[in-house]
Amino acid sequence: xxxxxxxxxxxxxxxxxxxxxxxxxxxxxxxxxxxxxxxxxxxxxxxxxxxxxxxxxxxxxxxxxxxxxxxxxxxxxxxxxxxxxxxxxxxxxxxxxxxxxxxxxxxxxxxxxxxxxxxxxxxxxxxxxxxxxxxxxxxxxxxxxxxxxxxxxxxxxxxxxxxxxxxxxxxxxxxxxxxxxxxxxxxxxxxxxxxxxxxxxxxxxxxxxxxxxxxxxxxxxxxxxxxxxxxxxxxxxxxxxxxxxxxxxxxxxxxxxxxxxxxxxxxxxxxxxxxxxxxxxxxxxxxxxxxxxxxxxxxxxxxxxxxxxxxxxxxxxxxxxxxxxxxxxxxxxxxxxxxxxxxxxxxxxxxxxxxxxxxxxxxxxxxxxxxxxxxxxxxxxxxxxxxxxxxxxxxxxxxxxxxxxxxxxxxxxxxxxxxxxxxxxxxxxxxxx
Numbered sequence: 100x101x102x103x104x105x106x107x108x109x110x111x112x113x114x115x116x117x118x119x120x121x122x123x124x125x126x127x128x129x130x131x132x133x134x135x136x137x138x139x140x141x142x143x144x145x146x147x148x149x150x151x152x153x154x155x156x157x158x159x160x161x162x163x164x165x166x167x168x169x170x171x172x173x174x175x176x177x178x179x180x181x182x183x184x185x186x187x188x189x190x191x192x193x194x195x196x197x198x199x200x201x202x203x204x205x206x207x208x209x210x211x212x213x214x215x216x217x218x219x220x221x222x223x224x225x226x227x228x229x230x231x232x233x234x235x236x237x238x239x240x241x242x243x244x245x246x247x248x249x250x251x252x253x254x255x256x257x258x259x260x261x262x263x264x265x266x267x268x269x270x271x272x273x274x275x276x277x278x279x280x281x282x283x284x285x286x287x288x289x290x291x292x293x294x295x296x297x298x299x300x301x302x303x304x305x306x307x308x309x310x311x312x313x314x315x316x317x318x319x320x321x322x323x324x325x326x327x328x329x330x331x332x333x334x335x336x337x338x339x340x341x342x343x344x345x346x347x348x349x350x351x352x353x354x355x356x357x358x359x360x361x362x363x364x365x366x367x368x369x370x371x372x373x374x375x376x377x378x379x380x381x382x383x384x385x386x387x388x389x390x391x392x393x394x395x396x397x398x399x400x401x402x403x404x405x406x407x408x409x410x411x412x413x414x415x416x417x418x419x420x421x422x423x424x425x426x427x428x429x430x431x432x433x434x435x436x437x438x439x440x441x442x443x444x445x446x447x448x449x450x451x452x453x454x455x456x457x458x459x460x461x462x463x464x465x466x467x468x469x470x471x472x473x474x475x476x477x478x479x480x481x482x483x484x485x486x487x488x489x490x491x492x493x494x495x496x497x498x499x500x501x502x503x504x505x506x507x508x509x510x511x512x513x514x515x516x517x518x519x520x521x522x523x524x525x526x527x528x529x530x531x532x
Contacts, residue, residue, distance in 0.1 A: 108132070110529035114522050117494035121483045123525070124299040124491075130431040137414055137528045138163030141354075142264050144416035144425060145169060145252045147286040147439070148177060148245065155200040155213060158288065159192060161427050162252060167240060168192050168202065169250075172213040179240035179252050180215040191237070196288050202237075211237050247276045248284055249423075267505045268356045271408035275418050278406025280388035281445035286423060292438040292464055298476035299483075300428035303436065304521060305357045305411040307349055307512040308495060310341045313475050317467045337371060340364050340512070347512035349496075350503070355413030355524025357517035360509075362404055369403040376402070381447025388445065406443070411517070413524055421458040432480055438462050438469070493518045 108129065113120040123129055143162050150158055151171045159182065160167040166182040168191075182190045184204040191202040191211060201218070203210045210219030215237035220226070242253040244261040246269065251261055262269070276282055310318065322339075340347045346363035376382030389398040411417045417424040427435040440458045442451045461468035483491070496514020503509045510516045 111526060114526035115490075117497055117519070118490045118492050119522050121486045121489045121491055124301060124480065124483045125431055125486070127431055130428070132529060133428070133525075134164050136531065137525070138428070139165075140253070140255045140258070140531075141414065141528060142242075142251045142253045142258060142261060143414070144412060144423075145179060145243070145250045147284065147423065148248045148250055149283075149285045150196075150288050151177065153198070155198045156196075156288070157192065157194075157199060157213075158196045159194070162240070163254065165254070166190060167252075168237075170213045170215075173200075177243065177245075177250055178214055179243050179250075180211075181238040181240065183238065184209055185217065185235040185237065209235075215239060247272060247282075264354055265356070265412070266354065267352055267507055268358070268410055268412060271358055271410045272418065274362075274401065274404050274408040275406050275441065277393065277401055278404070279443040279445050280385065280392045282392070283444040285442040285444055286439045287442065290440055292462060292469075293435070294438075294464075294469070294473060295429070295433060295435045296473040296476045297432055298434060298473075298480035299431055300414075300426050300434040301521070301525070302476045302479055303417070303424075303426050303434065303472075305349070305359050305409065305417070305517040306515075307341055307347070307359050307517075308515065309475070313471045314468055317461070317471070320467065337368050338364060343511040343513050345512065348509050349512055349514050349516040351508040351516040351520030353506065355521045357411045357413075357520055359409040359512065359517070361407070361409060362400075365403045365405070366400055367403075369399040372402050372405075373399070379447075379449060381449040385446050385450055406441070411521075413521055420461070421454045422462060434476075436473075493522065 113123055145160055145162065145167070146158060146169050151169055154171050154173050154175065157168055157170045160169055160179075168180045168182050170178045170180065172178050182192055184191050184206065186204065186209050187206055189204050189206040191204045191209075200213050201210050203219070208219070208221040209217060212218045217232040217235045220232060240252045240254060241256040242258055244251055246261065246265060249272065258264070265272070276284055338345065340361050348360045348363070349357070350360050351357045373386055376386050386398070386402065389402060392398070393401060405420070407420050408418050409420070415426045417426075421441055423439045423441060425437040425439070427437065429435055440455055442454065460466060463469070493515045496510040496516065497519070500508050500510035500514065500516050508516050508520060
């Protein structure tokens with residue numbers, strides 16, 4: 100297990116029930132401690148298994164401070180390898196993704212296979228009989244586990260089991276996967292929107308309070324559209340999901356997970372969604388296949404939900420609308436966000452084309468919505484530096500939240516339940532000695 104670096108900060112004092120101190124967004128020492136106490140000790144989302152489908156496929160990841168190679172080995176298993184030669188420490192892979200069954204260090208030529216085993220040492224005769232290549236393979240990430248194709252990793256060998264960590268959020272992950280009639284998703288290698296903003300990683304949260312203000316102009320445009328089948332974003336003309344009078348809810352779960360729960364708000368609109376789908380041959384087949392796979396009642400629910408759990412898994416991934424969003428902290432004031440469109444397997448091409456077009460319209464590089472978020476995060480970071488009044492208020496709806504039967508905290512869609520549970524988990528992990 101990674102040894103925690105001693106800190107003189109009392110992290111418990113920086114997070115109260117209804118507010119947090121702005122230092123947690125701006126302080127460099129706090130950021131360093133976050134890397135050790137959160138990103139190097141709990142579960143992190145790594146990738147979707149469909150990104151490296153064949154033996155020899157690989158992808159580079161950034162998990163906390165560590166560069167990692169995700170590979171598919173000869174047995175078909177996914178390996179997560181620290182991208183650091185066991186000789187002198189150079190990275191052995193520089194390409195972001197590709198296909199290679201061997202990784203050779205450019206410095207002195209040591210070579211590793213897709214399991215990370217050391218299979219080639221230049222000038223091996225110069226090492227004595229005590230040198231054993233088996234002792235010098237690439238370092239494996241200690242814990243790797245997956246749920247329905249989503250692969251998670253932890254540098255902490257004693258971390259809790261993944262199923263316990265995800266807990267009640269498992270059924271929300273199912274919403275995304277079961278939007279496919281065969282229960283399989285595809286995240287295509289290299290298809291990603293990559294952006295950086297000058298703000299802290301914790302600003303990327305599940306927030307149902309901001310859309311009416313940050314995305315006002317976008318919502319006005321989308322509310323005039325008639326299409327509903329491409330994405331949940333495209334159904335705004337039917338009902339405003341961010342109105343507190345709607346049945347939409349915020350939910351907070353153990354371990355800092357949270358979601359904007361639109362299930363009850365979308366369920367009554369199943370007929371409209373199905374009617375539009377059945378105007379095309381692919382749509383007719385999709386509806387029929389979903390009913391065959393899930394039964395009519397649940398198929399109607401899944402179609403209404405659009406495969407959108409709108410779920411945030413602390414600390415680094417969100418499953419939103421038609422994409423997987425990965426958050427990579429770079430510094431206290433810089434964050435990278437990767438957004439991977441999710442395609443459904445077992446459906447006609449036009450179904451996935453509509454999903455992709457809807458994703459591009461709100462989240463793509465020339466989109467109408469996602470740039471709004473980056474802009475407001477940067478404005479927030481600039482404001483947080485002015486810390487004469489250092490406390491950031493997260494009190495909205497605290498008086499009306501309740502505990503649901505699944506153990507989650509639930510309140511109205513604009514309430515800051517989501518931020519409060521995230522920050523309580525931040526406090527727990529940062530205070531853990």
